[in-house]
Amino acid sequence: MVKLLAALPLLVSFGSHAAIVGVAEMQDGASILFQDDRGPCVGAARLASFVKPAAAGTIPGCWVARGHHIAVVFFDGDVGAVPVAALKPPKNA
Numbered sequence: 881m882v883k884l885l886a887a888l889p890l891l892v893s894f895g896s897h898a899a900i901v902g903v904a905e906m907q908d909g910a911s912i913l914f915q916d917d918r919g920p921c922v923g924a925a926r927l928a929s930f931v932k933p934a935a936a937g938t939i940p941g942c943w944v945a946r947g948h949h950i951a952v953v954f955f956d957g958d959v960g961a962v963p964v965a966a967l968k969p970p971k972n973a
Contacts, residue, residue: 898927902967909933912952912962913970914943928952 898917905911911931919927921942928943941954949961 900970903970904962904966905968906933914950914952914967928954930954930958 898915898919900913901916902914903911904914910933913929913931915927915929917927918925919940919942921927923944925942925944928941930939930941932938939954939956939958941952941958943950943952945951945964946961948964950964950967951959951961953959
């Protein structure tokens, strides 16, 4: 996780909400928000949110940095890996 934070030094605070440390955008308009809050996740894992296209809903999950990739598991059972290089800072950063 230290590598991820080094790659994205800009943290944006949303009041009492967790800071978003990175965003992965999909071609269909969906995105994954990577947050610094633990939420319901355990150990080194942190909270992630899959945002459906056109803000049609979200699916929570957990993420952890693994070398050059971020492993993410969503509460609907979907899993994936996102290259750290694909992350962007939040739009309102």
